[in-house]
Amino acid sequence: MSDYDVIVVGAGNAACAAAVSARQSGAKRVLILEKAPVELRGGNTHYSGAAFRIAFNSAEDLRPLVPDAEKHEPGFFENVVPYPADQFWADLRKVTENRTDPRLAAIMIDNSYSTVRWMKEVGIQMEPAVMLGAIKYGGKTKFLSGTVIRAVDEGVGLSRMWFDIAARHGVEIRYETRATHLLQGKSGAVTGVQIHGPQGLEDLSARAVVLGCGSFESNPEWRARYLGRPWDIAKVRGTSFNTGDGLRMAFEVGAVSHGQYSGLHSTPIDAAAPPFGDRKLTDKTNRLTYPFSVMVNNRGLRFADEGEDINMLTYAKMGQIVLSQPGGVGYQLFDSKVISLLEPRYATAKPYQADTLEALIRQLPIDQNQALATLTEYHAALKGGTFDPLVKDGLRTQGLAIDKTNWAQPLDTPPFYAYPVTGGVTFTFGGVLVSDDAQVMDVAYRPIGGLYACGEAVGGLFHYNYPGGSGLVSGAVFGRIAGRSAARG
Ligand SMILES: Cc1cc2nc3c(=O)[nH]c(=O)nc-3n(C[C@H](O)[C@H](O)[C@H](O)COP(=O)(O)OP(=O)(O)OC[C@H]3O[C@@H](n4cnc5c(N)ncnc54)[C@H](O)[C@@H]3O)c2cc1C
Numbered sequence: 001m002s003d004y005d006v007i008v009v010g011a012g013n014a015a016c017a018a019a020v021s022a023r024q025s026g027a028k029r030v031l032i033l034e035k036a037p038v039e040l041r042g043g044n045t046h047y048s049g050a051a052f053r054i055a056f057n058s059a060e061d062l063r064p065l066v067p068d069a070e071k072h073e074p075g076f077f078e079n080v081v082p083y084p085a086d087q088f089w090a091d092l093r094k095v096t097e098n099r100t101d102p103r104l105a106a107i108m109i110d111n112s113y114s115t116v117r118w119m120k121e122v123g124i125q126m127e128p129a130v131m132l133g134a135i136k137y138g139g140k141t142k143f144l145s146g147t148v149i150r151a152v153d154e155g156v157g158l159s160r161m162w163f164d165i166a167a168r169h170g171v172e173i174r175y176e177t178r179a180t181h182l183l184q185g186k187s188g189a190v191t192g193v194q195i196h197g198p199q200g201l202e203d204l205s206a207r208a209v210v211l212g213c214g215s216f217e218s219n220p221e222w223r224a225r226y227l228g229r230p231w232d233i234a235k236v237r238g239t240s241f242n243t244g245d246g247l248r249m250a251f252e253v254g255a256v257s258h259g260q261y262s263g264l265h266s267t268p269i270d271a272a273a274p275p276f277g278d279r280k281l282t283d284k285t286n287r288l289t290y291p292f293s294v295m296v297n298n299r300g301l302r303f304a305d306e307g308e309d310i311n312m313l314t315y316a317k318m319g320q321i322v323l324s325q326p327g328g329v330g331y332q333l334f335d336s337k338v339i340s341l342l343e344p345r346y347a348t349a350k351p352y353q354a355d356t357l358e359a360l361i362r363q364l365p366i367d368q369n370q371a372l373a374t375l376t377e378y379h380a381a382l383k384g385g386t387f388d389p390l391v392k393d394g395l396r397t398q399g400l401a402i403d404k405t406n407w408a409q410p411l412d413t414p415p416f417y418a419y420p421v422t423g424g425v426t427f428t429f430g431g432v433l434v435s436d437d438a439q440v441m442d443v444a445y446r447p448i449g450g451l452y453a454c455g456e457a458v459g460g461l462f463h464y465n466y467p468g469g470s471g472l473v474s475g476a477v478f479g480r481i482a483g484r485s486a487a488r489g
Contacts, residue, residue: 004029006486007193007206009179009246011036012043014455014475014482015212016162017115020122021483022210023169030171031204033195035178035213035241040279041163043214044238044427044456045472047277048155049286051129053146053469054112055085065116065126066149073128073141083146085109091146091467095313099260101460107436108461108470111477116149119476123165125152129469135389137341142390144312147469155282158472182209182249182451188442189449190253208450208486211440212479215428215456216244217264218276226261226430234323237269237285237424238277246457250432253451254442259459261430265466266319269424270349271329284345287421288315291407292341292389293332294378297325300370302378307406309392312468316426323423330421331364333357333375335413341389352418360416379410427471431459438482452486454478 005027008019011034022030034041056062059080062069069076088109092100120126128134129150134143151158166173177197183205185191192205216222218240224232251257273285288311297303304321308314322330334342335357354360361371381397388395392406432440432453439447455475462470 002192002205002207004031004204004206006030006208006210006483007204008032008210008212008483009193010034010043010211010213010455011041011173012045012212012214012455012475013158013162013472014479015210016166017119017476017479018210018212018452018454018483018486019166019171020169021480022487023171025484025487027487031206032166032171032173033177033179033193034173034175035245036175036239038175040239040241041175042159043242045162046155046159046279047238047282048158048472049129049283050151050154050158050472051147051469052116052149052473053088053467054116054149054473055083055088055109056113057084058082061113062149065120066128069128073130075141076128076143079141080143080148081145088112088146091313092470095316095465095467096463099463101258103436104434104458104460107481108474108477112473115477115480116473118480123168124158124161126150127152135341137389140390144310146467147312178245179213179249182253184253187449188254190451207489208452210482210486211246211250211451211453211457212455212482213246213457214239214242215431216247217242217425217427219243223425223428226428227264228262230323230328231264231425234266234328235269235273235422235424236276237267237283237426240276242427242456246453247432250440250451250453253448255432255440255448255451256443256445257430257459258433259430259461260463263429263463264320265316265426265429265462265471266323266423267315267426268318268322268330268332268421271420271422273422273424281348284348285424286343286345287332287349287419289342289346290318290332292338293334294375294404294411295330295332296366296371296374297330298327298366300367300374302374302400302402303330305402305405307396307404307408314465315468317465319423319425321423322421328422331366332419332421333360333411334417335411336415337409337413339417346419349419353415355414355416357411357416360418364418375411378404382408382410427456429459429462431457433460434458434478437485438478439485452482454482
């Protein structure tokens with residue numbers, strides 16, 4: 001008899017979903033292996049904003065998920081715009097430049113609502129995603145389509161709730177224990193894992209193994225190998241433990257790679273953020289209100305269309321654009337007209353501030369004369385119109401090398417503020433190929449017996465960019481499927 005029915009490698013959202021699903025599907029002995037010590041457990045999930053992107057047809061579909069929403073957000077159900085599957089598809093296709101794997105995308109989108117309902121049923125408490133998913137303006141709160149709910153207490157709460165739920169389901173967890181290799185039988189099927197724990201090396205047998213141990217975002221050598229410069233020296237927004245172990249172990253047994261290995265999710269974060277995520281600050285280093293800013297780099301030049309779209313559809317590629325600037329930094333410039341629109345997370349920064357735009361620029365360690373010339377040119381190119389942060393307002397510049405295509409207003413109302421930002425790594429897009437049952441496929445495109453994957457370890461969904469709130473949902477969808485498949489063998 002095997003030591004375990006199912007061994008799940010990792011202890012983030014995807015892995016916990018897999019472990020709980022395996023127990024619900026009849027697996028009696030389920031073990032989670034967590035490489036991190038208990039006080040650092042939970043992977044990127046702990047650091048996340050825990051916002052979920054789900055397809056839903058009416059605001060009423062959300063009531064079972066957030067029955068108390070109106071207590072904190074009066075008018076929530078009235079202000080939510082439905083997000084049918086077609087819209088999720090359109091957004092995913094748009095941001096991935098139509099490269100998302102349609103089979104995997106269909107699994108994620110079609111199961112997004114039912115899986116989040118299942119998460120609620122097993123005990124994940126949810127609330128309106130006010131900080132990430134909404135803009136408050138003119139007495140109105142607009143909930144940006146798709147990403148309108150999150151876990152209570154964000155990633156910290158999501159992770160804590162998953163560990164509680166796993167315990168209630170009788171899942172065993174070993175901390176400070178990493179999977180080092182997969183064990184294989186003569187047929188090639190996976191029969192367990194070699195682990196390295198506090199007592200050293202040990203072989204554990206299992207009827208099935210689920211890889212839910214992230215991608216390679218925390219491994220500078222792999223980042224250099226697959227993403228190139230300057231990604232080896234970039235700051236990581238989350239855990240330091242996702243070093244590509246799951247992918248390496250899968251490749252050792254013949255798994256086929258899938259997805260964009262040169263692609264990653266990266267966002268503009270405080271330039272002074274620590275090298276890895278801070279357990280207390282979690283995602284509060286994010287600086288995502290740039291659509292209402294003008295951004296300049298060290299050379300005093302604008303480098304992106306700040307207003308291309310709402311931030312939930314551009315933020316995951318904006319980090320890469322910022323990090324590609326000289327010195328890897330940029331400056332988000334705001335005036336007081338828009339300062340009330342800044343996400344609450346900006347409160348964790350101490351911005352540069354001045355009463356004139358020129359005095360602000362003169363404080364920045366950049367080519368100041370060029371920056372002032374850039375701003376003069378920007379102001380001359382403004383077309384005018386009515387600013388509306390709740391929609392793509394078409395307020396734009398015309399004739400610049402890089403136009404700002406929405407929310408382009410003059411910087412004319414003191415005081416003025418500058419927030420220095422860099423590009424932070426969230427997670428990498430390359431992974432393994434999985435079947436509809438979340439089984440890992442080999443280089444001959446046949447399923448590897450006994451081996452399943454979920455979460456960031458699955459490649460193919462995201463390319464170039466990512467629609468905010470999809471990581472946790474895809475992790476839960478494939479985690480739930482992987483756990484069920486692994487339990488049933
Ligand atoms: C700051 C931040 C904010 C985010 N906000 C959101 C958001 O609001 N919404 C959203 O959808 N997504 C968000 N994301 C992305 C989301 O957090 C990830 O997509 C998701 O957590 C990935 O889940 P996972 O289970 O695949 O990996 P993780 O949660 O990273 O878990 C991986 C686990 O594997 C363990 N591990 C690694 N190697 C081994 C090994 N060899 N043996 C044993 N264990 C191992 C790790 O310790 C960890 O426990 C955010 C990410 C960050 C960093």
